[in-house]
Amino acid sequence: MLKQTDRMAPVAGPLVEDVSARALVDGQWIPVSGITDGLGLRQHDADPLLEHDTDPNHMWVAPEGAKLEAIEFDLGTEVSLDLMLVWNYNEPNILGCGLRQARISVWTQQTGWQVVSPSFEFDIAEGTDDYDVPREFRFNGVRASKVRLDSLMNIDLGDRIGIAEVQFYKGKPENGLQAQFGRST
Numbered sequence: 450m451l452k453q454t455d456r457m458a459p460v461a462g463p464l465v466e467d468v469s470a471r472a473l474v475d476g477q478w479i480p481v482s483g484i485t486d487g488l489g490l491r492q493h494d495a496d497p498l499l500e501h502d503t504d505p506n507h508m509w510v511a512p513e514g515a516k517l518e519a520i521e522f523d524l525g526t527e528v529s530l531d532l533m534l535v536w537n538y539n540e541p542n543i544l545g546c547g548l549r550q551a552r553i554s555v556w557t558q559q560t561g562w563q564v565v566s567p568s569f570e571f572d573i574a575e576g577t578d579d580y581d582v583p584r585e586f587r588f589n590g591v592r593a594s595k596v597r598l599d600s601l602m603n604i605d606l607g608d609r610i611g612i613a614e615v616q617f618y619k620g621k622p623e624n625g626l627q628a629q630f631g632r633s634t
Contacts, residue, residue: 459585461532461618465524468617473518473599474511481520483509484612490536498581501536501574501613508538510546510611517610519599524617527557530588532618533596537584537604538611541576545605548612549573552600553586555593565591573604574613583614590620 470481483489489507490499501507511517524530537547553566571584596617603610 459532462620463618465528465530465617465619467525468615469523469525470509470520470615471523472509472511472520474515476518478521481509483507484520484615485522487614487616490614494579494581496581500579500581501539501583502578503539503541503576503580505540508540508611508613510538510540510543511609513609516608517601519597519601520612521598522596522615522617524594524596527592527594528617529590529620530555530593530596530617531590531620533586533588534583534614534616534618535571535586536580536613536615537571537574539574539576539580539613540611543609543611544574544576545603545607546609546611547571547574547604548598548601548610549604549606550600550602551598554597554599555588555591556595556597557592558594562597563591568600580613583616 468485470485471478472481489502548571553569554562554564556562
């Protein structure tokens, strides 16, 4: 895929560190590793964007035949959120497992769950080690200590849904500079 050489990272505040994730699969919450740890992300070209690899060990997909009801991210503390970046499931032969649509909600102790987007669309991954265009969702300063994706649908409308990486960024930087995006391996 030919990409423009003048692409820039979006403007965002600091990365929210130590985010944990869990998934509601067949009515049971299970821990999800590999989608908030930065494994699989690296910088290997001249643009300022991190690329995600195609190694399935650096991503997560729901078990075959299981019903994935939600993915929940615990930010560790309440923060003013600016940006969420989602690298979709990037294993070349099963890109259809990638997330196509989800409702996005935020949670605080004071307000409980609040829907911030009833139906957000995601893009299919590239299926290459040069996948550097994650889907951006702007929270515009909404306060949250948790973020939930539910009402999930995948690309090919099958039963498996997966994600490669998700990163959250706090309120916008005052100087308006491009973010130095997340951890990479």
